[in-house]
Amino acid sequence: MPRRSPPLPPRDGLDPARVRMPDDGPWATLREHLVDRLPVPPARVDAMLAEGRVVDHDGPLGPDAPFVPRSVIWFHRDLPDEAPVPFELHVLHRDDEIVVVDKPHFLATIPRGRHVRETALVRLRHRLGLPMLSPAHRLDRVTAGLVLFVVEPARRGTYQNLFRDRRVGKAYEAIAPHDPALDLPRVVRSRIVKERGVVTAAEVPGEPNAETLVELVEAREGRTRYRLTPRTGRTHQLRVHMASLGLPLLGDPFYPAVRDVPLDDFRAPLQLLARELAFPDPRTGQERVFTSRRTLQAWDDPAGWEAGP
Numbered sequence: 001m002p003r004r005s006p007p008l009p010p011r012d013g014l015d016p017a018r019v020r021m022p023d024d025g026p027w028a029t030l031r032e033h034l035v036d037r038l039p040v041p042p043a044r045v046d047a048m049l050a051e052g053r054v055v056d057h058d059g060p061l062g063p064d065a066p067f068v069p070r071s072v073i074w075f076h077r078d079l080p081d082e083a084p085v086p087f088e089l090h091v092l093h094r095d096d097e098i099v100v101v102d103k104p105h106f107l108a109t110i111p112r113g114r115h116v117r118e119t120a121l122v123r124l125r126h127r128l129g130l131p132m133l134s135p136a137h138r139l140d141r142v143t144a145g146l147v148l149f150v151v152e153p154a155r156r157g158t159y160q161n162l163f164r165d166r167r168v169g170k171a172y173e174a175i176a177p178h179d180p181a182l183d184l185p186r187v188v189r190s191r192i193v194k195e196r197g198v199v200t201a202a203e204v205p206g207e208p209n210a211e212t213l214v215e216l217v218e219a220r221e222g223r224t225r226y227r228l229t230p231r232t233g234r235t236h237q238l239r240v241h242m243a244s245l246g247l248p249l250l251g252d253p254f255y256p257a258v259r260d261v262p263l264d265d266f267r268a269p270l271q272l273l274a275r276e277l278a279f280p281d282p283r284t285g286q287e288r289v290f291t292s293r294r295t296l297q298a299w300d301d302p303a304g305w306e307a308g309p
Helices: 030-037 042-050 120-128 153-164 237-244 302-307
Strands: 017-020 072-075 090-094 098-103 144-150 169-177 186-193 202-204 210-220 223-230 272-280 287-291
Touching (some): 090 120, 144 153, 186 237, 210 237
Parallel strands (some): 144 272
Antiparallel strands (some): 098 144, 169 223, 186 202, 186 210, 210 223, 272 287
16 A cells, blocks of 8 residues: 655655554553653753654644554654755756756755755755755765756656666776776775664675776876775765775775764865766666766866865
8 A cells, every 4th residue: 555645744845754663562541652762851852742753644732642553653853963964066958857956065864864955856845936846866975966856756667677677887086095006997896884873884795795896087196086986886886995004085984994074074085976867768868978067176176185175
């Protein structure tokens, strides 16, 4: 059965939170369950219920609403304070079906954790007046480049299936150290796993599930511009594979070692750019090709990248 639309409209470009009740539990009221479940003080739960901010499809739920197993509620979360990301999000293409954007470094694709308003999705919903816009795929917050969004939710699955079925051609540009002894081009294959709650992914023994073609484009002064073509889509795949070659990407806060970088520190961004995106149009079959207009600072302005803004 298809999921029903939320009874609350988006607010500030954000969909309401959807919470499904457990199959059973010790709670007599909805309030008791929300106090146990939500990471907010009990007084905040009381205020949300008193203000009618918690709803189901029949309307607002009050402080005395009973706990109903397997029921679903919606509400708008309180938004965290966020450091503004001082870089522009460029729209490269827009039609009735899709929006293709050129995302800057440090801007998350979708709301998550400490990044809500300062995300590509929320910015685009506001700017374009498209409250139902949704991403067909994602880029890491620290990666710049091309992201594909879908205008109507009913068509999102069609475009997501292109990625699932590996019918989307993706090519990245990266800046990393130069190793003249390394034989390139080469295909890197390994098994990459990413455990929940662990910020980094890791290569482990076993059947390979990640594959990347690594090509050298140009080398100068100890740095190299690489073209990276992922043939799979594991989390942090390109960063893990380059680090495994002894070529960690410049500005990478995770590989080969995790560094604590404040969220408002926009110096020395990760030198990884989603440069090309190509896929067959789901309606016509015609190939559609998009190219990022961004450049990587460590290559075009190495002194400025090292010094930071």
